[in-house]
Amino acid sequence: MLSEDLKRFLQSDFKKLKIIWIAFQAAAAIYYFVARFMGMQWELEGKTEFAYTWVFFVVAVLLAVASILYQKWSLSAARIGIRTAQGLKSGATADVLLAKRQGYAELDEYDRGMVAVFGYVQTSYIVTWSMQEAIAVLGLVMTIVTRDESNMIIFSITAFALLFTSKPHALKYLERAVRMPLRA
Secondary structure, X not given: OOOHHHHHHHHHHHHHHHHHHHHHXXXXXHHHHHHHHHHHHOOHHHOXXXXXXXXXXXXXXXXXXXXXXXXXXXXXXXXXXXXXXXXXXXXXXXXXXXXXXXXXXXXXXXXXXXXXHHHHHHHHHHHHHHHHHXXXXXXXHHHHHHOOOOHHHHHHHHHHHHHHHOOOOHHHHHHHXXXXXXXX
């Protein structure tokens, strides 16, 4: 179980993580609307054939698979366990900005290590979301190259679906780390 001090300390960070997740979703929506707006400006006969459109689809599939595998790997029990052990070893050595935050001084050594684990989990989520958002960017680029906004639909739906399924549950991973037999 996470201590109340740790939950209180990480509350604002978790809110920021959710805001970042929403921003990634908003960016994917903006790419879709940009493609639709651009498509309205093109003439019907203006569509061009691009011989390598399949490359965009292959790269999108690779990004989708990579984002899923990366999230499963980076947030696996083994990786969280390794990060927990590293965080507990380096928990006392916090960077200056973290040490200046209100409430950090009240945390015990174990909770300071868990703050480092939360940073790792946060980074893992952002890397995953970046790969998922890149799918929407690929759709926008393909739309511009082919001058066909209908291509954007599949890329946007894929990006939204992946972003939706990777909603942040950072505290769940910290709870998992606490249950591991690493507590010193």
